[in-house]
Amino acid sequence: MIEITAVPPLSDVEDDGPIRVDSEALVESRFASYLADESGLDPGRAQTIFFPTFEKQVADFLREMNQRKMAVTLSGGRTGIVGGAVPHGGALLSLDRMNRIVGIRWDERSNEWRVTVQPGIRLKDFQDRIAKKDLVSGDVSSDPDWKDLPRFLTDPHRYLYPPDPTEDSASLGGTVATDASGARTYLFGRTRNHVRALRVVLATDDVLEIRRGENSLDLSRTVRIKSLDGRVKTIPIPSYESPHAKSTAGYLSMEKMDLIDLFIGSEGTLGVITLVEVALTVVPAHIAMFLAFFPSEDDAVRFVIRVRSLKDPNAPLRVHSLEYLDHNSLDLLRKMRQDGGPGAGIKLPDEKTVGAILCEFSYQDLAEAVGFLQKPLEDFHSSLDNAVTGMDERTMELLKQLRHAIPESINKIVAQRKKQVQGMHKIGTDTSVPDEKLELMVKSYSQILKASNLEHYVFGHVAENHLHVNILPRNQEELTQAERLAEKLAREAVAFGGTVSAEHGIGKMKKHLLRLMFSESALNEMIATKRALDPNMILSPGNVFEN
Incomplete structure (x- = not known):
């Protein structure tokens, strides 16, 4: 058994005091941006908003809220996409001013x-x-x-x-x-x-x-x-x-x-x-990137598996990341280039390319690093000669912008459709599987998505067997179909020994998926841990568990 003793809260003699507003109307009018995050959920509501600057203020505030059994939603940068920072009543505790x-x-x-x-x-x-x-x-x-x-x-x-x-x-x-x-x-x-x-x-x-x-x-x-x-x-x-x-x-x-x-x-x-x-x-001494293109999904995935198998501290390079882009994502990038968007200065191959891998790596000797990469690329029908390489800060930044432009462009498409169909939104997955299941997951997802006939884009951190599927419905019928499809993809990942959420968390929007992963007994164990630490269940209600 671990035994740990609580410590006195820290305070600051130079502390300029917290900000607190105890009016739902004033919170809504003066702090509206704090009632939403990047999830797309409708803005929430809070009767109180509190901005501490030091730890003791947090402790005093929680003591009061706990005595009143008042819900407390925590707020950071509000960049989450599962609704964790959206309050459903009670108090909102923002840590914005604790920033030193x-x-x-x-x-x-x-x-x-x-x-x-x-x-x-x-x-x-x-x-x-x-x-x-x-x-x-x-x-x-x-x-x-x-x-x-x-x-x-x-x-x-x-x-x-x-x-x-x-x-x-x-x-x-x-x-x-x-x-x-x-x-x-x-x-x-x-x-x-x-x-x-x-x-x-x-x-x-x-x-x-x-x-x-x-x-x-x-x-x-x-x-x-x-x-x-x-x-x-x-x-x-x-x-x-x-x-x-x-x-x-x-x-x-x-x-x-x-x-x-x-x-x-x-x-x-x-x-x-x-x-x-x-x-x-x-910071590594020398960093470079390349975007390599493959004629099939299998080739792209097997290249990743080969590179992972070569992981060795004595190798002439260290791979930082391997990012996957499917053919639909590449088509989206081509369209953005035509419109003068991100990546306009980067040449992409023709439509026959089915997948791409964006790799960042560090090296000591460039010639040795290139030689190390060339054979795995050629074995899977690709080449550095046909890749987009980034050897300087400017080109690497362009490649990073290209990757980040995919979800940004998807969000713009969804925003346009939302104007035409009320309540329309994208459906996204955040699944991952163990290393040995990567090929199976990609093949399974590809078959399921193709059969659905729904507009979709697949990209993500393939080095860790972690892919994001973004489904873009056009009407209410497709939205319902997309929701069912996302759950089916999550079930597939769990069947392969993986997870329903690899990086975004559960928040308020993915609680139903936890039951695909965990038994009732396991969920009750989580709740027992929370209740022991938070007897009145005031912290972040609606996140991870049902209220």
Whole structure:
């Protein structure tokens, strides 16, 4: 059994105080943008909105809300697409103003730089400041949290914080709460791989400081928390085994799991993250990209499998990411080029190309790296000679824009159809499977989608067997058909040992899919964990579980 003692909440003598509004009408008129996210759900409502600047304010607010048994929805960058930040009454707690970097230190044991940051900072802002080594303004020479700053500034290496979800305007705390991932996850891992410590405020106002490596679960699957006032509560941890695939569906549960990983990816249902310590990574010396084209889906997928099999620390290159684009996605890119959109300066092959792989990699010797790639490409009827290569920042940025332009263009198409048919929206999947099931998943999905005759686009992080299917209905009948089709695709992924949500989470929009993955007993275990940490079930109601 793990035993952990709550700690006093942090406060700040220079704190300029929180902002609080207790009027549903004023919340709607002054803070309307906080009532919606990128999910497309109708805007929600809240009787109270609260903007803290420090941890103690969060603890005091949750104590009050818990006593009143008032629902609290957590809000970060509002970039999620499953409705997690949309409130359905009660209070909205926005972490926007908790956006400071509060310290940096060199960890001798792990030989890495670690940065401590509040949850409200935007991911792009944080990554830019790491890249520029511009972490703090003013004199912090007497602050123990910054004693290693001079060493960091004179370190000859460049550093990065690797997680790269598509929406870099997400808050860092939101990416931790959802265990966000992106294209580079294949090499660098998901957000949880870079989180070294958390401070979390529970609904009961207890504050936990959890450091990775200090709280590994044993066979008892229980945690005992001692509050500052001497109260002790026992928390049961789910006993099921999470899928052996990239997944953000439900609470993570694995043998000998670290307690910190229960809170990472819990979508704001177990506590409020108020401070995060993350590890930095050295920027590779040379990075390049290429977009290779294949005459069949099989060729594209088998190229990915071959490249993965060659993964070796001594290889002449390190693959960061492998992104798949199906023939419909390529057709969409061709149309955008004709209209002068993203990628207008990039030449795409003719319509005979069935699939493409966008690869980012780092290398020491370019000639060796090219030689290493050429044979796998030729074995699967492709070539670097016919690929679009990115050897400099400008061309690599164009290739990244090309990839990101696909979902953006899809959203524009859907917006136009929404004007013609009320309630129209796209239907998207977020499934992944274990490595050995990738070929089966692609073949199965291709057959199912072709038989449906619905407009669709398939793209995603194929290195991790993670594909997004976007279905674009034209009328209400097709919308109903698309919803059934998405559930069928999710069932297929689960049958292959995979997940219904690889990176977007469950939120309010995918709760029905959890039942495809988990038994009633497993779902009850999750709820028991939540109820033990949040007895009145006030945190993020409607997220992950039914109200």
